[in-house]
Amino acid sequence: MSQDQTEAIAFLSDPANHAGDEVRHVQTHGAHVFLAGPDAYKIKRAVRYDYLDFSTLPLRHDMLARELELNRPTAPEIYRDLVPLVRAADGGLALGGDGKVVEWVLRMARFPTEDELSAVAERGDLDDALAEALGTEVQAYHARAPRRDADGAALMAAIVTELEDAFAGMTEDLGPGPVSRFHATARPLLGQLSPLLRDRAGDGHLRRAHGDLYLNNIVRIGGRPVLFDALEFDETLGTCDVLYDLAFLVMDLRHRHLDRAACLTLDAWLFAAGGAEDAGLAALPFFMGIRAAIRAMVEVQTGRAAGGAAEHAARAREFLDDALVVFAPLPPRLLAIGGLSGTGKTTLARDLAPLLAPTPGAVHLRSDLERKRLAGAAPLEHLPPGAYTPAATRAVYDRLLGRAETLLGAGRSVLLDATWLAPSERADAEALAQRAGVPFSALWLEADTGTLQDRVAGRRQDASDATQEVVARQALHARVPEHWLRIDASRSPGDTLLDSRTALGL
CATH class of the missing domain: 3.90.1200.10 (Aminoglycoside phosphotransferase (APH), C-terminal lobe)
Structure with missing residues (x-):
């Protein structure tokens, strides 16, 4: 039998019991929460559903105690203690102290609602x-x-x-x-x-x-x-x-x-x-x-x-x-975005990923991040030249393609973000799509070398280690892929996105 909580709710809702602070009462299907000043107080709603039972005081105590146990280690800024709401000597209610326990209350620190x-x-x-x-x-x-x-x-x-x-x-x-x-x-x-x-x-x-x-x-x-x-x-x-x-x-x-x-x-x-x-x-x-x-x-x-x-x-x-x-996801596809450093591949990839089925979008795999992982480095840690040898680069692309194959097999679209400067790397991506039986599209972003050098020089807090010198070397040896869709990346990211969506039919 569920218990009447009217008196406890009235007590916790009364500003007089919170140093005069205004009280906000929030209800969910399983709880009442009272927000007053810097504090928050939670009681379990006296209900029983097929999947939970808060209908008795001992059950509500045990569940609040478990809630405190689960959450205090990960959110110590919020969770404080479990206190009884008791029947005081004058017949009224009091939070804490001696007396018959009427309800159990989880006491927490209140945080600004706008920060949820x-x-x-x-x-x-x-x-x-x-x-x-x-x-x-x-x-x-x-x-x-x-x-x-x-x-x-x-x-x-x-x-x-x-x-x-x-x-x-x-x-x-x-x-x-x-x-x-x-x-x-x-x-x-x-x-x-x-x-x-x-x-x-x-x-x-x-x-x-x-x-x-x-x-x-x-x-x-x-x-x-x-x-x-x-x-x-x-x-x-x-x-x-x-x-x-x-x-x-x-x-x-x-x-x-x-x-x-x-x-x-x-x-x-x-x-x-x-x-x-x-x-x-x-x-x-x-x-x-x-x-x-x-x-x-x-x-x-x-x-x-x-x-x-x-x-x-x-x-x-x-x-x-x-x-x-x-429950009925659309089939996946593989999309590669290539081009010299500074062409905006990662910015474009983030814009395109949510547009690719199935929902919520494609998994974005970035060579810069995978290189850092293979090197055991943090994403923003600068790597030495030894991390950019041909063998190291081959390992990065193997990692990208290996993860992509697994993800495609799991039914997820994949967006591969890398320079794709070597014809063999590009051939490997296309071969992967053929093995996986998914459509393959590829975009090649282009801009003049001076623009790209200015962009990489201005980067802050980015996983890429590319420098102006790296861009100059890339420009000397890069060859435009014959069958990739060429996109002018010299303008704004919005223009690049619009042109890319048009090229891909999105």
């Missing part, structure tokens, strides 16, 4: 640097996360079953057609992917992850993204493939029409993983679809619990539509 990444994204401030930092931070989180031994396919099967059962009672909210299509699509996809999911679990990709990783649960503190509010109520749900964990974030970015940020976040996560996650991307469409379906379910449940059912149902239908779209 959901708010940052809403105002258009989720820039490239933050998106890349986000991918890197999430991969570091996953690398630290404890490994778990379980059947990865069985874990996902349980989630699909839970969704099927929940949607059976939500056809009026979601529409019978979309619910029927979900039922007809999700389980067959799971069957196809089950061998991969089991293999990934055996290879260490199954971890006690965040579990609820989307923009609402990430905040910018001191300029860096900080993950908080990890899923605490079910260890089975919190145990998942790290790509499934990331898929929630990628899905959320895509749902907000931030495909560029989604591409950059995914690329940074993949790069930080050193290529170990590339083959697993075959499961990304399924994982994104399941995450979107879960958001649809939660929206309906939140509307029923907190009011505003019609508004929440409309959002739920949008999420379910997203799920059905990503």
Whole structure:
């Protein structure tokens, strides 16, 4: 039986109990949060769903304690302690002290709402640097996360079953057609992917992850993204493939029409993983679809619990539509962008990647970054001349093409960003596309040598080590590829992008 929390909510909502500070009461499907001055107080909502049970005081205590345990190591700036809300001697309530415990409260430091990444994204401030930092931070989180031994396919099967059962009672909210299509699509996809999911679990990709990783649960503190509010109520749900964990974030970015940020976040996560996650991307469409379906379910449940059912149902239908779209990804392609240093290859690649199917876009592989990884150097660390020998360069291109082959095999489009000065390198890229059975396109960016030298001289905080002297040597020996699409890169990046999109038919 769920318990009445009216008195506790009234106490925590009263400014008199927060030194007169105005209180903002935020409700979710599973919690009440009270924001007052520099502090935040959270209680679990006294509810029971098929997948969680907060209906008794001991259960709510245990779940708040687990939330503190999970989140304080990664977000110590936010999480403080767990305190009782007690019945005081005068019959009223008091936070802390002796007396019968009425409710358990997680006490946290309040952060500015505008620093939540959901708010940052809403105002258009989720820039490239933050998106890349986000991918890197999430991969570091996953690398630290404890490994778990379980059947990865069985874990996902349980989630699909839970969704099927929940949607059976939500056809009026979601529409019978979309619910029927979900039922007809999700389980067959799971069957196809089950061998991969089991293999990934055996290879260490199954971890006690965040579990609820989307923009609402990430905040910018001191300029860096900080993950908080990890899923605490079910260890089975919190145990998942790290790509499934990331898929929630990628899905959320895509749902907000931030495909560029989604591409950059995914690329940074993949790069930080050193290529170990590339083959697993075959499961990304399924994982994104399941995450979107879960958001649809939660929206309906939140509307029923907190009011505003019609508004929440409309959002739920949008999420379910997203799920059905990503369940059927378009086929991949291979695109190479070449040209001398300073032609703007990386800038163009970042602009083009989100435009290439399947969603959220192509994986962008950059020779400068792969060279640094092979050398064991940080992306912005300057490499000595020995890192640019013909043998070293051959290793870089082998690395690029090897990763590209794996990613194409996983159904992802790939954008290869390198100079491609040698005819043999260009032939290898085309041969890869033929082996993979995917369309191949190639752009050759051009500008006069003086312009390129000025550009490389003005670079700051860039992974490229190219200098004016390097550009001069390249210009002496470079030959324009006969079958590549030539693009004038002497003008603005916007002009280069427009010409490239026209040439590629995008």
